[in-house]
Amino acid sequence: MRGLILFLALSTLCLALPLSAAARRSATASDILADPQADPIARRQAFHRLCALDPDKADDFLRDPDIEIRLQAYYRLTKQKGAAALEQIATALDDESIEIRSMAVKFLVSLAKQNKEASELLARVAREESDVSVRQIADQALWPFHRETLRLSQDPDWDHTVTNIHSFELPGEDWSFKTDPQQQGHKKGWYETKFNDKNWAKIKQGYWEPQGYADYDGVAWYRIRFQMPEKMDSNAVELAFGAVDESAWVWLNGVFLGAHDIGPEGWNLPFNLDCREEVRWGEENLLVVRVLDTYTGGGIWKPISIEILK
Template sequence: MRASSRWLAVCTGLSLSVVVAAAEAPGAAAARRQALLEAAGNGVAALPVLQGGLKDANPVVQRTAARLLADLGAPAQEALLEGWSSPDPVVRQTALKGLLKVEAVDAEAILGRALDDSSSPVRMMAVQALVRRPRTAGIEALLQKAAGDDDDTVRAQASRALWPFHRDVTPLRERPDWDHEVAVVQSLPLPAEGWRFALDPRRDGHLKKWHEADFDDSAWPTIAIEQAWEKAGHTYDGVAWYRRQVEVPARPEGVINAVEIACDGVDECAWIWVNGIYVGQHDIGPAGWEKAFTLDITDALRWGATNQITVRVLDSAFAGGIWKPMRIEVLR
């Protein structure tokens, strides 16, 4: 009888107990793992053996058992709940994956528990599962909880899922249907000095209404653009907000085809509001740090009035901020 078959017989005969010698022979764990793989071919009948594998002293054997139980789905629910209490985060992560396949499981309760797990990969898996589910009040509340996670990657994933702003707009100069050359007939540089500035490590500034035109930012310190925020003493990677009121002159005479806000460089992603109206984003990841972009603000701009410009910036590494000039361009 092969070693794997002998181990399978022992597991069955000892009511699923796994007896591991203090110093096991080389290859013994591999043999036990192979026995689990062979047993899995018997489907639900393999449940006792696979559940016994969760108690194995070898982590690779435990993880194999958890994976095979997750593949079984609903029939393995009890065993997966047992695996969910494992000290091994990989086993817990695999058990979570399997439990989420079971329709009878209270998914919100399971995911809520997963968000309290000590392992950030387990919490990340929970957030990814939340994102894929219909947005009920319970799911929304769990995403809000995850948005306050101590781990930046977990927090970022949840914050992105909760992010309510997106606008697909093609700038006039990039429209394939435009039938003549676009000319800039007026350029209004935005001031470099005097921007109000706030860090947003929890990425919840939009929930605090920082993008709204009438938000009171008077308590925020000021900062200059056309430089990295590190130059102003902020050694920081993450989200930060810039706000400034800008005086815009009267509307120029003649035909205006569009008005755009142009930025020569934000490190690395930006979301922009004009007078509380969301006008679009520059969000192509780290590669966007040195790429100029424009956004259409034709319907948001107020001529002959004070306009509120708000920019949310995300920087994931190195220098960050609005490090090049911004301006308003009138196009004809």
């Protein structure tokens, strides 16, 4: 009997030893992590040791001052919890680190098709994110229109000088205009030729703020009809935009031509889009421009021209 008692005591002691060692390692790692002035490499190693012992500990470091630790904490969280981590991932969307926000948005993209909350968070990023690289991740996932345009002057098979044989400016006034704060216009077909915009406001080229939209930042749509001349002997037709503040997506006669979306720095840059296949010679044409402005002035503030090239 005494032998059995001794055996059980030794067995209990052997089982307890690894737990005690683990507890000591956990305490040591926690002590290192508790000191924000500790060596960053040591803190990161301590974080990995702690999470190896207790994966749930990652949740405690989502606001750690070290960006690398926060990034790893969010990464572990998404791997462990999947869609159940959405509440915490929503906080990552406000993190100061672009890398962390990018990681969070990519995670939302992976869930968006099956999860309504993830899709809604992704739409929020598309509306509110200030960094263009992060916003474009959301835009690419949500946006159904994609097209790479190649101008005649950029065509590697075209080895002649490109000459502008005729050009004319589109009207500067009488544009139909509507704000789209929820970014639903493309889903409602605002770019389509059959869409009725008779109840939209009228606006002229220039910033929209002094035209009754002083406090508005976000997406707005412009529509205008114009007459094309009879067909000319040409090799290409382009829409030439003087500048749009700050990003633009363009349709001609209901067909998506392309976008100018490089962020706030694109506010005063000209850009051209090829429309040789979409233009209707000798007929009325419809141009639709979706504009995104994130701060200060917004709108189509420089003239737009049709350029006929040969």
